[in-house]
Amino acid sequence: MVPSVHPIFNYFDRIYRVCPAARAALNELLGKERYTKNELIQQTGNSCRTVYFVSSGIARIFFYKDGEDITEHFAFAGDVIVRAESLFTGEPTPKGIQALQEVELLAIDAVKLFALYDTHHDVERLFRLIFEQEYVAAIKRVESLQLQHATERYLDLVQTTDLINQIPLRYIASYLGITQVSLSRIRAGLR
């Protein structure tokens, strides 16, 4: 009897196919979590000690700046979600993670994961490749914030996925770096 392996390996295998021993060890760390709409997945102010993958639903990373709720990142089904500035430094982060809908997550304890890096080189490689992709995505986001107008950024965002339409405008506005009022006008101007 082969123990059942989590479907996330369909995704992992496309990035890097780890050896059977590594696969078994990694499989042990996979946990499933469910959150209801608007529920907090991770508190603001703590340290990031969990790597999540979104199985279904939408989540966001957010924080407060001068009392305002700012969205830093959206994550949809298939996306990894971590507060990297904490995960990779050990520092606590002002950012939290929240479910924007009923959400199912795959959760991996980061301390155990990093321990696996020592015993299973393949696991370190897999996650190195995953986070390299995230790094590249962050650079793309820098480019868009540095060079594009809010209208262009909005258009780019809506065409990545139509799930965007399920997200409240105020969250999208702060993600774009503008106010909700301005975003409302931008949308009005596009009609």
Added chain:
Amino acid sequence: MVPSVHPIFNYFDRIYRVCPAARAALNELLGKERYTKNELIQQTGNSCRTVYFVSSGIARIFFYKDGEDITEHFAFAGDVIVRAESLFTGEPTPKGIQALQEVELLAIDAVKLFALYDTHHDVERLFRLIFEQEYVAAIKRVESLQLQHATERYLDLVQTTDLINQIPLRYIASYLGITQVSLSRIRAGLR
């Protein structure tokens, strides 16, 4: 006779101390390059196949958007400099690297480096940690572009290092996402 080891290992060791075999193998890949002021280090439009560390001087990553010269990144002594969106995807990039002063670089062939990842786990770990730091830096930059005014971004930039004062204003302006005219006014307003 121990073969001489490059001083960059003072920097590497603070991040992760690789075993002697890995150190020797990595040491083999280290090359020194010199460029004069304004010289191109990497052409725009090619693929990133080199990891650089700045030994002395200042370099920048730049590209052209609608005919305009845009600075994406500055690198000073001690900084790593790569065009990550190409290095980690294999895709060519519209970005180039240029010396802003007389520059000395440590250059590492990326193909050979990645090959070392297979034979020396330690090397993969070292560079994983280096690029994780760069990823965190990219996230910080996203935050500043998303939330801060140009004046704040400028103030933050000048207080990272006073070497900023050696960089032409127009390069700084595009890095901040504004025009050189606006940056000139911002500076005037600070006096």
Added chain:
DNA sequence: CGAGGCCTTGACCGCGGTCAATGCCCGTGG
């Protein structure tokens, strides 16, 4: 000494900000 590169400054404009009023949707309680 003239030319060109770079920074500054003025005039003007539009995008996006703030503040506030209004409209719309929906959940809850009388």
Added chain:
DNA sequence: CCACGGGCATTGACCGCGGTCAAGGCCTCG
């Protein structure tokens, strides 16, 4: 079942930051 209230989006009035275009000053270098 309707009335009310609260949360969210839209819209108007107004303003300021940063954009464009263009002129002028300053420095460097041939």
